[in-house]
Amino acid sequence: MQFSVEENFARQLDIEDPLGSYREKFHLPCGKNAKPLIYFGGNSLGLMPKSARQVVEEELDNWAKLGVDAHHAAGTPWYSYHEALREPAARLIGARPVEVICMNSLTVNLHLMMATFYRPTKSRFKILMEEPAFPSDTYAIKTQIIHHGLDPTDTLVLARPRKSEFTIRTEDMINLIEKHGHDLAVVMVGAVNFFTGQLFDLEKIIAAAHKHGIIAGFDLAHAIGNIPLSLHDWNVDFAVWCSYKYLNAGPGAIAGAFVHERHATNTRLPRLAGWFGNDPNTRFRLHLEPDFIPVASADGWQISNPPILSMAPLRASLAIFDQAGGIDPLRAKSTKLTGYLEFLLTEIGSKKVSLITPRDPHRRGCQLSILAHQHPKQLHEELVAAGVKCDFREPDVIRVAPTPLYNTFHEVWRFAQILVEHR
Numbered sequence: 001m002q003f004s005v006e007e008n009f010a011r012q013l014d015i016e017d018p019l020g021s022y023r024e025k026f027h028l029p030c031g032k033n034a035k036p037l038i039y040f041g042g043n044s045l046g047l048m049p050k051s052a053r054q055v056v057e058e059e060l061d062n063w064a065k066l067g068v069d070a071h072h073a074a075g076t077p078w079y080s081y082h083e084a085l086r087e088p089a090a091r092l093i094g095a096r097p098v099e100v101i102c103m104n105s106l107t108v109n110l111h112l113m114m115a116t117f118y119r120p121t122k123s124r125f126k127i128l129m130e131e132p133a134f135p136s137d138t139y140a141i142k143t144q145i146i147h148h149g150l151d152p153t154d155t156l157v158l159a160r161p162r163k164s165e166f167t168i169r170t171e172d173m174i175n176l177i178e179k180h181g182h183d184l185a186v187v188m189v190g191a192v193n194f195f196t197g198q199l200f201d202l203e204k205i206i207a208a209a210h211k212h213g214i215i216a217g218f219d220l221a222h223a224i225g226n227i228p229l230s231l232h233d234w235n236v237d238f239a240v241w242c243s244y245k246y247l248n249a250g251p252g253a254i255a256g257a258f259v260h261e262r263h264a265t266n267t268r269l270p271r272l273a274g275w276f277g278n279d280p281n282t283r284f285r286l287h288l289e290p291d292f293i294p295v296a297s298a299d300g301w302q303i304s305n306p307p308i309l310s311m312a313p314l315r316a317s318l319a320i321f322d323q324a325g326g327i328d329p330l331r332a333k334s335t336k337l338t339g340y341l342e343f344l345l346t347e348i349g350s351k352k353v354s355l356i357t358p359r360d361p362h363r364r365g366c367q368l369s370i371l372a373h374q375h376p377k378q379l380h381e382e383l384v385a386a387g388v389k390c391d392f393r394e395p396d397v398i399r400v401a402p403t404p405l406y407n408t409f410h411e412v413w414r415f416a417q418i419l420v421e422h423r
């Protein structure tokens, strides 16, 4: 698409935007002048859907009026509340319903998945990750390794950007998998890198891993609700995600896990269990049947009864994705929105900033990571003072994530103006 630096061009894109009305469905945080901030922080915490309040209040009312009986009351009974989330979540990641369970938080789910899929042997015990990975993932993976009595220094294999590059070349990651093909047990990569915004070539990574009998797992924290995924067809072994970033389900919202059907239905797989992973027919006969009988689906990894109040907003936010027609129309707008931001930064901002996010739209989601050439911290402070919500990563990177559900082309235009006016 041909972009233009003219303000009217941005306004015209907003008029033509078929998803423009979705902004109304969200509460927009305001700055000191009571005007909405340019909220480019959806990669940290997505905005609150207006519909979330009602869904949460319904459950507070159910609790008030019904007490324990709300577990089996009409509407969405608490006992099976997670089932209401399964299909909309599965649609977003290209999964079959049997492969999805919404539960816990991301890092907890990563540990649960590793408990099943990381079964190191004498000959096959290594784990490959990307660097830099999100700190929590690194803590989880390193402690998994230590938990098995191994030493991370000769167990963790890291794929890194080349010297003076910011993103990791797919070929370098594939070569690393090939090189360690006989002793890698698991490849666990953040599908979209939190720092650079790079979207990895998942299909190539999966193919390379599977060629050597290696498990391929992904952290979708920055991918779900951002890019289209086909986890089932791609044969991903497992995946985990959180729901408070692009899914807009609120702080600490209930997270999710994907277990491929070929594993999910295998009740013999080892796991860390609790009563809600047990066959519902025998779940309450705890004194009669002390043996754990897992549900033959991703539900078999559920441990505790579902936390209703942190699941309720996720119902509201997933409904918005369905109303919008799923991830494809959102991705179409997102590609344009982020492409427009890239165009403006290149046209009018290139003296001050450059991008470390890949230029190829197929290799990124909505986020651009901007490298500020001079006074990066002050630049970020001035952006904030001018009403922009974006974040700063030491030493010199500003991350901005225009999202297709609630950001506008005119906001992207204004952001670029603010950026060139300062520093």
Ligand SMILES: *Cc1c(COP(=O)(O)O)cnc(C)c1O
Pocket: 105, 106, 107, 108, 134, 136, 137, 190, 194, 219, 221, 222, 242
């Ligand atoms: C946001 C994020 C997390 C957060 O983990 P929680 O368990 O939800 O606190 C983990 N990993 C990645 C890659 C993230 O981007």
